[in-house]
Amino acid sequence: MSAATSASRADSRPGGRSARVRSAVHQAVRDLLADGTTDQLTIPLIAARADVHATTVYRRWGSVGDLLADVATSRFSGGFVVPDTGSLRGDLERYAADLAKDLGDPDTLALVRATIGVGGEQGAAVCRKERQDQLEAILERERSRGNEVPEVDRTIDALLAPLYYRAVFTDRVPTPEWARTLVAHLLPEAADAGPGGTTT
Amino acid sequence: MSAATSASRADSRPGGRSARVRSAVHQAVRDLLADGTTDQLTIPLIAARADVHATTVYRRWGSVGDLLADVATSRFSGGFVVPDTGSLRGDLERYAADLAKDLGDPDTLALVRATIGVGGEQGAAVCRKERQDQLEAILERERSRGNEVPEVDRTIDALLAPLYYRAVFTDRVPTPEWARTLVAHLLPEAADAGPGGTTT
DNA sequence: ACACAAACGCACTGATCGCTGCGATTAAAA
DNA sequence: TTTTAATCGCAGCGATCAGTGCGTTTGTGT
Structure with missing residues (x-):
């Protein structure tokens, strides 16, 4: 390697x-x-x-x-535009939907599985690093606006993990609609840029 | 195959x-x-x-x-006892902690990655089917007691997905303590067998 | 136009792999 | 104990793979 x-x-x-x-x-x-x-x-x-x-x-x-x-x-680098809808919820929904569509492609999925298989931890990191950085960028931008945002780990567990898990481990194709429900579970339903969601 | x-x-x-x-x-x-x-x-x-x-x-x-x-x-079959602590929260916490400990083993992890790599969707199913069935059994048992339980998909997204994602895709080892926080996020903090958690 | 370095194609070699008849060995049934 | 079916070890076949000098081509800088 x-x-x-x-x-x-x-x-x-x-x-x-x-x-x-x-x-x-x-x-x-x-x-x-x-x-x-x-x-x-x-x-x-x-x-x-x-x-x-x-x-x-x-x-x-x-x-x-x-x-x-x-x-x-x-x-997995390039061709993926980090959304900027103005609200955190909108950004996350757009991003989750795009990622669901991307991971739903069978060819992409085969590439991910093969890379993990022979590349081990290194290969797995390649398949998720870019996406995770982009997600952190969305959170950081919202926080720089002075709004409270969920923790990074919490967001990864609530968004990235279900998307990758469903795509890689199950035979169900992650749909953009379902991806948006993940955001609904992560963010409180009341306000858009409201508090809450922070762990513990 | x-x-x-x-x-x-x-x-x-x-x-x-x-x-x-x-x-x-x-x-x-x-x-x-x-x-x-x-x-x-x-x-x-x-x-x-x-x-x-x-x-x-x-x-x-x-x-x-x-x-x-x-x-x-x-x-992945056998040697894994489905817990029965009396409460859903206790069962899920115990189960998540056990699974975290299991997936934290580097040798097990290497087996999972290799099976996914060459086995594709079939291999991936082998690595998660048993665990998913056991998780559904815990929910079903609680529901048969007359208590409200989260939906199966929601539980998978909140527990199984983060556990498998962190183990397979990242270089961080899933700890039992962290696994228990996943349960805390899934279940409402108030009651033990209380309502809520059901999607939409 | 010329020179130079890098990338590519070609023709090999040794080693390994996937696979198959055939006989020997084992364990259970009669 | 004898029978019998299944499993396993052995030797070897063709095919493919990983890797290497050597000459050629391509692209670039002077």
Whole structure:
């Protein structure tokens, strides 16, 4: 697991041939995972699917674990806009709904499961770190407005945890509507920026 | 993935030679996972660790996925006593604390991650089905006493989801104390068997 | 235009994996 | 004790995988 060193060298040239190969390999991994290929997810197979020589994949990523971590990182970073509806409730509802829609995609789900499987704690962190940071940013922004907000851990337990659990562990698809009910349970029903919700 | 057919034939003779080989192979899988072997978790390697010929493993389980599902099933079934403290709050607190302690074990965690990784939705179901059934049993027993209980989904979101999420996705170990706070958030603080908690 | 460094493709080698007939061993039934 | 069915060990097959020098191509800086 030395993804940092090799991966950082990989995306140093965004427009060159490296980027083309990189996106082709990433797409191949996503395609194979979408087809249910999990235990036979090997480097020669990925390279063949991407019309790239296996040597290249060995040199740039080294192992399937590093490659999966790289794919997951680029998949879970960017393209996700932190909402700014003006109210904390609105922000959280929008964010939870977006995350539910994102995690509801079977292909994304397969990527998450595979990354966890071979990447262990490292891989799992890649799949949730960005989302957790964004959620903390929403809370911090609301608190900077002078309003009381739930604790970070409490928010994670009430929002992120059910979303990821339902997506990864069960066969039920997390819907945006259900995600909004999670926010309703977290925040008191009365005021929008009201107090309460703080633990203990 | 045809674990049902081959695995059911495996535990038909509980005391014979089959059982000895079975437990040896299971232990080998747990040992390898505890050592961090995830992507090289192959049948010949498992067989060598268990001092069993690879042929036997191929015949009885067929694939690593089936074997992992079998190990996870026997790991997550039995040995877990559904508490009966007399009150719903006490039962849930005890159960959440036990589950936190169980999921806090690194070896168990590695098994869960690997099973999810190669088993996909099937493997994930194996790791949570038993626990979810036990949780529903606690709720059902309380309801049969004539008391109001939270909805099953709400309870899963408030207890099971945070426990599994923190264990699998983060680097923080779920403690029994923290697990009890989840129950405090789910149930109203006033009465023990009081109403409320029911969604919408 | 030229030189230079990095990335890529090619042709290999050794090792491992998945899998299968075949005979030996075991444990339970008759 | 004899029978019998199931499980297990053994040797070996083809296929695939991980990894490595070497030459070629691509992109960039001078």
